[in-house]
Structure formats: C-alpha cells, structure tokens
Amino acid sequence: MEKTAILLLWLCIAITELHSQQSQSGYMKKYWNYENRYRKYFVHLGNNAGDGLPIAHRPLRRLDEQAFTYEPRDWYPDGAPDGIYDGGWKGIKFGDVTADLGDYIARLATQYKLLKNAGENTLPTLNELYYAIQCVERVDLKAES
Numbered sequence: 001m002e003k004t005a006i007l008l009l010w011l012c013i014a015i016t017e018l019h020s021q022q023s024q025s026g027y028m029k030k031y032w033n034y035e036n037r038y039r040k041y042f043v044h045l046g047n048n049a050g051d052g053l054p055i056a057h058r059p060l061r062r063l064d065e066q067a068f069t070y071e072p073r074d075w076y077p078d079g080a081p082d083g084i085y086d087g088g089w090k091g092i093k094f095g096d097v098t099a100d101l102g103d104y105i106a107r108l109a110t111q112y113k114l115l116k117n118a119g120e121n122t123l124p125t126l127n128e129l130y131y132a133i134q135c136v137e138r139v140d141l142k143a144e145s
Contacts, residue, residue: 035111042055045127052134053097054094056093101135104132108128
C-alpha cells in the first residue's frame, strides 16, 4: 500500500513537471511581454517630475485601451469613483517609491548584463537605466531641499 501511494505521488509530480516545462524561447517571449507591459503601463520615462517612478497601483482597465498617462481624465472616462484621488492623479498610487525604484534599477542592470552577454542591442535598456538613475537624483535633491 505504501509503495503504491509513493508511486502515485511520484507519477503525479512527474506529469505535472512535464506539462509545466516551457522552452527557452517561450520564457523569453513571456519575459519581453511583461517587460513591454511594465514600460507601457507602470513607468514613464523622462526628466520631468514623477517620470521614472514605478507605479505601485493603477486603476484596472483593459490593457489595450490606455497606455501610461498622468492625465486623470484619461484614467476614468466616466469620472472617478468616489474617494479615489491620490496626489493629483486619480487612481494612481506610488507606494514605497525608493524601494521600488531600487528594484527597477536592479532589474534593468541585470537585463543589460544578460543582453550584453547575448550580443543583443543594449541601447534601449541603457536609455531606460539612465532615466531611472536621473529619477534617483531628482528624488534625492527633492528630499534634501
């Protein structure tokens, strides 16, 4: 009885592992899909106030409807729900910005290294990394003033 239970458990684990495996290209496709969504919906590149700060929360909408914007009217076409207003941008919440910004820079640095090792184009990642570091500088200058 015990041997049968162990055999069934092992068989279930083996079948689950076989079905969950993806090819390297499948993982890369999934990574770049998430990366593009992050750039489009959760961070805005630039040197203006608020640019480069990763957003912790944004209003739920279909992802194909609206890219990132700071305009509150664009987030809620029928008007914002009662009680949602955060620092001038309806529905957007930034959370612990400095920690999120550190994670964002670490991810970009890792992405740069992996792209460089693979001989891929690193210019978009370097550009994004530049703006993220400029954001750290702006946050630091604002905190000191």
